[in-house]
Amino acid sequence: MTDETSELEDSMSPVSADQITLTPAQRVELLQLAGAGRTPQRVAQRVVMVLLAAQGWSNTAIAGSLGVCCDTVAKWRRRWRAAPGLPALGDAKRSGRPPRFTPVQVAQVKALACRPAAESALPLSRWSAPELARQVITDGICSRISASTVRRWLDQEALKPWQYQSWIFVTDPNFATKAQRVLELYGRQWDGEPLAGDEFVISADEKTSIQARCRCHPSLAPGSARMMRVNHDYHRRGAVAYLAAYDVHRAKVFGRCARTPPASCRSNRSWRR
Known part of the structure; x- marks a missing residue:
């Protein structure tokens, strides 16, 4: 039956x-x-x-x-x-519309996004989704694709070729020697001898030309569905310099703000770091 x-x-x-x-x-x-x-x-x-x-x-x-x-x-x-x-x-699972792109095409688009745009002879410093979509069609990976589709595929792998992070290469030929001295100080060593109890390792730096600005009207604190509001107009109060030092082994910060000395007391000094 x-x-x-x-x-x-x-x-x-x-x-x-x-x-x-x-x-x-x-x-x-x-x-x-x-x-x-x-x-x-x-x-x-x-x-x-x-x-x-x-x-x-x-x-x-x-x-x-x-x-x-x-x-x-x-x-x-x-x-x-x-x-x-x-x-x-519940409803039974349906096969849905057949996919337009094969897994190989998806992998090729993601691989293209991981390569610099200069390798494709493009005058671009970094990729964007529309530029990737145009290059995919140019390379013959597929005949038609939208920028939103490319962006969705890259989002699945957390790929963001339009963002970049810069770094610098060490060019000092004496870098290893200088770095060794610093590392020895962090390890409380100097010329192969341990530091005494009354010796300190201080890391100091300065922040100069900090603009001292006074807003003409007080800022409004953020509220419900409202961001903080800061008045655009301000009065100049000159510039300040902040000097700070960090005790490496005791994790203590020393800071000081001082008034600018008179012009007759100023002198050019060469600081050795």
Whole structure:
């Protein structure tokens, strides 16, 4: 006997052969789902089918009450019988639209984003999604692709070729010798001898020409759905210099702010670091 014949007999019989018995917990869960305002209409209808079937209603009676065909009632009755639970009332997985791009094409686009734009003979310092999409078409990876598709693929791998981080190469030929002295001091060593208890290692630096500005109006603190507001107008109060020193081994910071000495007291000094 085929499934179509079985469904037809179920819909024509006063009581279906797929009898449904609900536990108290299942009944409460189904009633709550049927009465919830956020439940999709198609799911709520399937819940009502199961509840009525559990009360002994036939497929024909349920179909007439809900305005659906008997085959629909028989299908959801069988699904619940096969696997009682809310997942049985969900839609089956569909294959969907076939993909336009192959996995190889996706990998080629990501590989292109990981190479500098100069390798593709482009006058660009770094890639952007539109430029990548145009270059993908130029290289023949695919015939058509949008910048949003490229951006979505790169986002999956956390690739951001439009961002960059700079660094510098050490060019001092005596870098190793100088670095060794600093590292020895951090290890409380000097010329192969340990430092005494009354000797300190201080790392000092200065921040010069800090603009001292006084806002014409006080700033407003941030609030709900509002960022901090800072008045654009200000008065100049000159510039200050901040000197700070850090005790390497005791983790203590020494800082000092002082007034600018008179012009007669200023002199050019060569600081040795």
